[in-house]
Amino acid sequence: MHNIETIRQFANQNPSAWVATSVDNRPHVRGMFMWFADESGFYFHTGTHKRLYEQLMTNPSIEIAFSNPGENFGEAKMVRIGGEIEFVDDESLHVRLFQERPWLNQVAKAFPEAKVKVFRISSGEAQYWDFGVNGHEKEQEAIRF
Numbered sequence: 001m002h003n004i005e006t007i008r009q010f011a012n013q014n015p016s017a018w019v020a021t022s023v024d025n026r027p028h029v030r031g032m033f034m035w036f037a038d039e040s041g042f043y044f045h046t047g048t049h050k051r052l053y054e055q056l057m058t059n060p061s062i063e064i065a066f067s068n069p070g071e072n073f074g075e076a077k078m079v080r081i082g083g084e085i086e087f088v089d090d091e092s093l094h095v096r097l098f099q100e101r102p103w104l105n106q107v108a109k110a111f112p113e114a115k116v117k118v119f120r121i122s123s124g125e126a127q128y129w130d131f132g133v134n135g136h137e138k139e140q141e142a143i144r145f
Contacts, residue, residue: 011037016033021062041121047116049111056085066079086120125143126143
């Protein structure tokens with residue numbers, strides 16, 4: 001049985017994700033790497049100079065899909081989480097982010113007018129998928145967090 005802790009573990013083990021936003025009823029999808037997930041939420045970051053930032057400011061509702069294709073066809077697993085993001089203005093998180101992802105220093109130098117913003121989904125719904133539930137997604141109960 002899956003719960004929010006197993007969902008967080010899956011996301012942390014498979015941080016490459018597809019993030020979907022929507023503005024004016026037009027979907028936008030891009031690949032991103034989640035920073036981390038813990039009991040306070042699923043954390044990401046973006047720059048204020050990017051379209052993603054503008055999209056999140058316009059409509060903070062997003063859905064994120066994490067996947068693991070498995071070794072063989074039929075072993076694929078996926079987790080989808082959805083909710084509204086919130087920007088997190090915490091200096092200690094900002095310092096930690098630049099320590100754990102030092103390549104962001106180069107991005108900051110390349111775009112000095114931009115700011116790096118941390119955002120998270122702290123509440124919403126999650127759903128686990130594998131071929132065992134394929135075709136029965138509607139019957140799967142959403143995991144609220």
